[in-house]
Amino acid sequence: MAFGRAARRNGEPGMSEPFVLTEREGRVAIVTFNRPATRNAIGEHTDCEELIAALRSADADPGVSVLILTGAGSAFSAGGNIQGMRDRNGIGPLATPADTRANYRRGVQQIPRVLAELEIATIAAVNGHAIGLGCDLAALCDLRVAAENAKFAASFIKMGITPGDGGAWVLQRVVGYSRAAELVLTGDTITAVEAAAIGLVNKVVPAENVMREARALAARIAVNPPRSVRLAKRLLREAQHARLTDILELSAAFQALAHETADHKEAVEAFVEKRAPVFTGA
Template structure:
């Protein structure tokens, strides 16, 4: 039996998920690939001991996106026999990945170790933060193949890099270097290729040292703020703050600050 597409491991309060098909540059071609990734995402989210998920790829690429051979042969996660079948195929395949990321309450960091193309680029952009190899390339190259972002990219990219930059990427299908990606806000930082995962983990650790419940509540507020009115976010913020004030970690943070000592958070 082959290894799952998404390998899962924990490092303290950090879950590391690795896309594990280096022979195909971590292309996503089968429904089992989608299922494995969704399962890993949901596993991390369901674990109260986890505050951050770091997503990376095995081998030389983060993810080459969809599998073109599967598209040609009309099997896997793309086109099937009829348009109706194809529509359903997208809804029960790659779109489940986008919905799983949207439902996360933990923070996410993409360690983009290599090329992130098409679906691979959109998956990286579903993460809150992105650390990229200086050799990485990014493209929303769907139009180059005569198709559109069936994975939700038209929603994902504008929220990550703004409408104008997203329109340029999606409508041209061009490929961008890591430096260009940083210039348009697609990545937070660019680092040498051999430091990508270490730097992503270091960033994740800066998040994970904070009280876990506060991190989850803050992440949910950030997500809600992307599509809600200010008045609605204010109401939700007041409700979340009322919960946060009653946590043991909040009390510990205040006491530690006043006592001038490092806090000891327990997640309670």
């Protein structure tokens, strides 16, 4: 079942299909990068706009608790479009440094802003290579499941540039400063197993099981009271940059809201009555 507005179409040759496909399975939204011929590279502002629209649409739907982000074909996302960089069009460099700065700010940088602000939980189902921007988008999700053959790289330095999409912020929050510095400053490509060892990936599974595992993980989250899932996710995000005293105050406020939900009352009653709870999102 699709959700949200129809994806925008690009008029370029070979680009008639939408960049993003969206599905809905119960309380789980699935957003798929849909350009396997270019390994799901993100090169145009319309690509950014489609992805942002899909993310916001899922987040605005009270019936959604979890979003799975994945890629069609053999890659999660190869990152930016190198051809566009060479030709100085698309989401990267333009005619002048001032134009390029504005281009990044109005285009690709809007994606991490939206991902970081989502209330719903997010899972990256990394079905193949996650390179550059692709690696950073996976890291911006709350959880990551990777195929055994997936590869990860913060490879901007190899192209003579720096992370332009928030990678310098998110990677060190996921794997720590030293590991992030190694990834960013070397630009080395690492395997899924190596990514799991440093905490970049939660679980590594055979390629054919990636979506099955992501769905199973999403189901474990989605079975919980929807409002509490969103509040807990917000607490985790705020705690990344707030003092303990501030988080305690926010926690008290969120608890005051959660205690008044019908799902909380149902959870308590079900526990006392020794039965499975039935949550409605109320």
